[in-house]
Amino acid sequence: MAQDKEAELENGSSIVYGCARCQKTAKLQCPKCLELGLPKEPSAFCSQDCFKMAWAEHKHAHNPGPHTWAYVTQRGRGRSFTLPTFAWPGSLRPDRVAPRREVPADIPHPDYAEIGQPITEIESRQQRIVSVRSPKEIKGIREACLIARNILDAAHAAVRPGVTTDEIDRVVHEATLAAGAYPSPLYYCNFPKSVCTSVNEVICHGIPDQRPLQDGDIVNVDVTAYHNGFHGDLNETFVVGNVDEESKKLIRVTAEALDKAIEAVRPGVRYREIGDIISQYVGQNKFQVVRSYCGHGIGDLFHCAPNIPHYAHNKAVGVMKEGQTFTIEPMVNVGTYRDVTWPDGWTAATADGKRSAQFEHTLLVTKDGCEVLTKRLPTSPPLWWEKE
Template identity: 85%
Template sequence: MAQDKEADPESGTSLGYACARCQMTAKLQCPKCLELGLPKQPSVFCSQDCFKTAWADHKHAHKPGPHTWAFVTQRGRGRSFTMPSFSWTSPLRPERVSPRREVPADIPRPDYAETGQPLSEIESRQQSIVLVRSADEIKGIREACLIGRRILDAAHAAVRPGVTTDEIDRVVHEATIAEGAYPSPLNYCNFPKSVCTSVNEVVCHGIPDQRPLKDGDIINVDVSAYYKGFHGDLNETFVVGSVDGDSKKLIRVTAEALDKAIEAVRPGLRYREIGDIISQYVGAHKFQVVRSYCGHGIGDLFHCAPNIPHYSHNKAVGVMKEGQVFTIEPMVNAGTYRDVTWPDGWTAVTADGKRSAQFEHTLLVTKDGCEILTARLPTSPPLWWQK
């Protein structure tokens, strides 16, 4: 039976649509279309009789198509109307995901934007050689990082109870486009959205969906922007409403661990020492560092050498040199360091269902230290302990 929707739930105004069958004024909406988040036209009807008569044809609108919200499966490439079967580690579940957002044709984009395959990255010698960046490259990366910072700040300002992570994706996407940039995650290895939103026990690579943020949640927002041929990458973890003390401690310790690592960056430091610094600080607070993901080189490629693990006693090879650019982005768990991946092929969650936090900066090694290319601005919304 069609549901009576006197007002648009998004705007509060009268629907005022034409019946999908007879074009009379309509206010009844198909419940299946509501569930799937489909556009209100053509899913409204003037009466139950029109709805029943049109059902044989209308039901085909519920099949996957360009406007369908569905569960993501198979690393972003498959969509399903049913919840994937999986041994979930906690009560958190994926929600339906909207179609990918479009980027204007006049905005320069990386090679994977259409194909989903970052071939230039895969085939590049930068996967094994750490480049010392030229002055022009540093200028380009610095611009991309500043844009990324402004975008993340816009996303932070949108975080509050009741807001969906898909809405945060919209904010990030539109802010990126307004900067004349391309959202680096969009279609990277088929990732379906413009930002990663990782809630509570999600370690990283969370896909924005229809789940509203709840009071007491924590959320990491991971922004990357591609501008004039260069990428900038950063993330932060935010509180949603009133958050418990243990979660706040987890967030702050993670941020402080990143700060400790950044303080040590300088020419001659071995990459592997970053993991020792982070693990020592995190361990002192009884938390554990994720081992499955690491910091990475960045520039004209989204990901390249060096790899920078965040855990102690790692085997990373090489030393830092002036002019190198890379990220440090520790993921810290309240419980075990182990993680598992959801059926979508992207969402990494803690193996024990406990919470995780992450912070990331893109760094330029300088003569006697480093420059934080994604540093917070005077206008950046404060983190919880800065209020």
């Protein structure tokens, strides 16, 4: 049973939190959270009924494990940092995660920003039907994509040995706010940070932390900006200092595979053909394509139809039509295409611990081909092969 316990300030007044389940005024708190000294905000409830209905999910906060470990380390505030028992596939290990950064109230937030679940997205008919965007929608998506491109360029400029991925998160967060936008990853399905940073064997969804980037690392930075009701999404993989030739080849082949896929985008092309194009080029270079994650529709929703797999002989249905917007974002591995998920419930890594790279663009299907809405700009920092 939840306990009636308000938080006390130094001046004797009390803080009233929103219910962790329904956001109504809450003064009851989970007794186990009190015992463990966990933060009060996510363990407050408005009634015993809400506490009971939330218990199946809430109880996981009491023990590190899938979907909760990153949160516990993030909000532990001085508690011991102990890695969970896990068969780590490579040499990389997570580090401490700093508290979630705040977004001012005057910047429009997506619906999941407070509750952690994209209810509008989940319930939308766009999960089943691929939208053809209106001129007004295309204008909004194009603006969000330009913002996202400039944010990624700012993050790229910050990449160097000794910089933490949390510092990259700060750069992304502040650049996003400066553009009047919301960082789309922040609290999407409870993701704790404003950008995904995937280092070395991490395929995607890496959580920024206090580990400094090291000379010889590679890092993917995945930026999405939410501006005036629309999302723009892209990512690139960067070298950190002096990187081995195999990793450099991996990065370049991944970028070239995306370029080849983009060349094929036009009305009438089947979504499934994208995977054939990418797999053929990647296979020629003796790498493998990840199968667990795919490109996706994007617009007023972060993720929606269509799903666009990147591997050959996939079963994606449908054909491209003028006015559709979606991402293509191949993930390519040195070794096996198989992946494992870290105990934080987010970080996807290669099953054999070998390196992975990814590139992503948001595309608009046009009458005769496509427009790359997140294309590189003359001011974009050069990728490794563009420096030679």
